[in-house]
Amino acid sequence: MKGTVLGFDTLTGEGVILNDQDVRYSFSKTNWREALAPMKGQRVDFEPWGTMANNVFLDVQVASPAADISFAEAIRSCFRKVTDFQGRSRRKEYWYFRIFVIFCSILSSLISHDLRHNGGVVIGLLGIASFFAWIYLFVVDLSVSVRRLHDSGRSGWWVLLYFTIIGIIPLFIMMCFDTDPRINKWGYPAK
Incomplete structure (x- = not known):
């Protein structure tokens, strides 16, 4: 039944x-x-x-292929799950968010370069707003990274490699591994 x-x-x-x-x-x-x-x-x-x-x-049902996730859906999902350090995230969701952060970095750099020549209060306020925006992006990045590690069957504590120079390379390699198809202690497969 x-x-x-x-x-x-x-x-x-x-x-x-x-x-x-x-x-x-x-x-x-x-x-x-x-x-x-x-x-x-x-x-x-x-x-x-x-x-x-x-x-x-x-209930075991015939698994249908996971619905393809768009760039915008992946970014929304990451922001919605900013405080979720327990679940799992697909590889596509992680890499789309990584591309979004790179885009934000480039855009921020261009805007700050243009505004740097104009002094004043506006520059100071934009600097403060930018600082808090980057802190928020950092927390979102940590949460999606932890969920991505969980999805490949690894502990989220591996994310601490971000804080070492040489550890970034093995961490990025871990992020490339495919989803662990089994149910693990962090939940069901993300795809």
Whole structure:
């Protein structure tokens, strides 16, 4: 029987599934047959046993290819997930954001070069605004980098290589690896 997880309490180890006929079934962590804890909204396949769900598995469907992500969608996704250091991000999302940061650097350099010859308060205010914008971009960059490492099956702590001169090269190589197709401790594959 198929259904959707309505909720799961990790403290008690109990949850509720709503099947496709709108009947609720309770289940416990002993009935859950997957490595990762159940999450609200997951589609599952289970055996009903009275009002209990037994042998609860994730619903395996034929995987369709991931929808292609556009440049604008990737940038929006990165900004939306600025505080998400736990999930996974596709390779395309990471590299599109990297291109966006390079574009911003070039644009910022051109604007500051033109304005540098004009002194005044406007230059100071633009400098302060630019500083905070770069801090924000740095945090977004860290979060998408950590999620990208998670997607290739690596710990996000590898991102600390950014702060070494020689570590940038192996880190960029790690960012080129393909998505780990298995479910890992950071969630489902990004594509």
